[in-house]
Amino acid sequence: MGVQEISPILEAIDLHKVFGKKKVLDGVRLNVYPGECLGIFGLRATGKTTLLHMLVGLDRPSAGLVKIMGSDIRKGDRYKALVGLVTQDKSLFQDLTVAENLDFIASLKGAPQGNITSLIAKFYLQDYLQMAVNSVDAGVFQRLALACALLNAPQLLILDEPVKDIDLYSQHLIMRIIQEFLSQGGACIYGFSNMESSQNMHKVGWLDNGRITVYEPAEALQIWDSLLHSYNNIDGEKDE
């Protein structure tokens, strides 16, 4: 049975978002299936974070709708039990320790305490439990952020730049855990701005001028390289 015969975990239908007079999203459509990682590629200020926040219900679209497991997310918050989120900005509780963050967020999500122990081991957080979150380095922070996102054993992960500017060990660990998650039937929407990361995705949604165009990763990389090449040529002609 192919992926396309299974119902999507998430459907975004004709999403629009306007801030004042600026149109940030202009009819975005996308689907994500179990076991699939959809990358949302966009440079700075293209609306990537806005889109990701809308998909998880943190922000409301000006028009359009989002369905998770077939349910419209406007009609109740039950879908949130199926979703885990890692934000681009540091959104953990800065005045709590690593252990306290795990404990508190597990309480908020109604997640069993047993999940905390297994995630601490999985993300190698044992040495950092008593440290204040605002004192750990970026790699540990992102590992903790993803651990918190997985506390409620979600079926869908929304990740906004989870490995940007962090150490290689943490990057590798996070990507490995995401792959495990996908292999167990989870789905992932992954926001990123470095095209080289696209090789980790199944599909790449290129967000530009408020619209999304979906490519295969290799295709997206090729287009990116062509663009870079064309800009280099323009610069070369100018130099001459």
Place this chain on the structure above:
Amino acid sequence: MRNVMLFVPLLGVLLFAWLYSAQSLNAIPTAIVDLDHSRGSREFADKLTGAEKLNITAYLSTYQELQEAIAGGRIVVGVVIPKNFEQDVALGRQTRVLMIIDGSNMVYATNASAALLEVTRTVSAEAGIRTLVGSGMQLDQAREAYKPIAFREEAWFNPTMNYAYFLVLALILNIWQQCCTLASAMNVIGETGMKSWLQIKASGVSMTRLFISKSMTHIITFMLMVLPLYFLAFRVLKLPLQCNFGVLMFFTLLFVIAIHSVGTLMSSAVSNAVDASRLGMMIALPSFVLSGYTWPIDAMPPLLQSLVWIFPQTWFFQGLNYLTFKNPGGDFMLPFYAGLIVTAAVCYAISIMLQMWREKLQ
């Protein structure tokens, strides 16, 4: 908000200047109890009506009525003209007029005492001289040798006119209520203004459950904070407490809920935690002065006399004075309980509506 904050100190100066614009207490509510019912006692009472700072608002028949009027806060000074007053004056015998002052408010008490002193000196001298002249003495001789009418003062509820009894508890509670107001001002914005709000929103936790839990934690903490203060006040410093301690705690709980609601409303109305703190300070700092505890509400400009009841601090400090000094009973305290409950209901309701409106705008 910065522009507003620039003018707040100036506003404070103007407010306090306006508040104290009367400068001194005039028209102190006074009642006369005439137990003699004679022409002489009536003439004496007429002299009192001419006293500059006393406002004769009631003519009572019995000492009991005077007690009730002072306990109920309607009268600050009571003048009791004894039986046989006229006869004693006519016969040149010394007679005692009792001047009773409500000592539970030191500002009223000291001003009333000073006002009475003016009256007693004048009236006593006149009466004494008239007595002597009536008995055949020359006026000049009488002036030298008159027997004045003796006036005896009694301060009820605070017999030693002890400022510590009046002020210490109120000042301690003023600091406490300022802290509570500021903490309450973080109730909503302390979460929604932080990046961690995204985690809370994404978790799916019920907002009602979250804020009720948080509010209950605040309220319990505020009550736990006041317990050692009350212990210090009533057990260590031996400040007066006429009412049952449970009644005082109940009244304090209503106040805590009311100021928490005010803080929550401020928290819902602003866009960041700093503005919430500023707004909290703007309300918390002048609220004690506006409560009428130190400067009576009756002595404030007419517009302020109505406005001050918007603040839960006014209901609390006025009620606190009654409970600790007079224990006037449940029926009397009902309006104070109601004032705090209504404040809480209104402020929480507006907060909820503001949050719903913000959600819609997003």
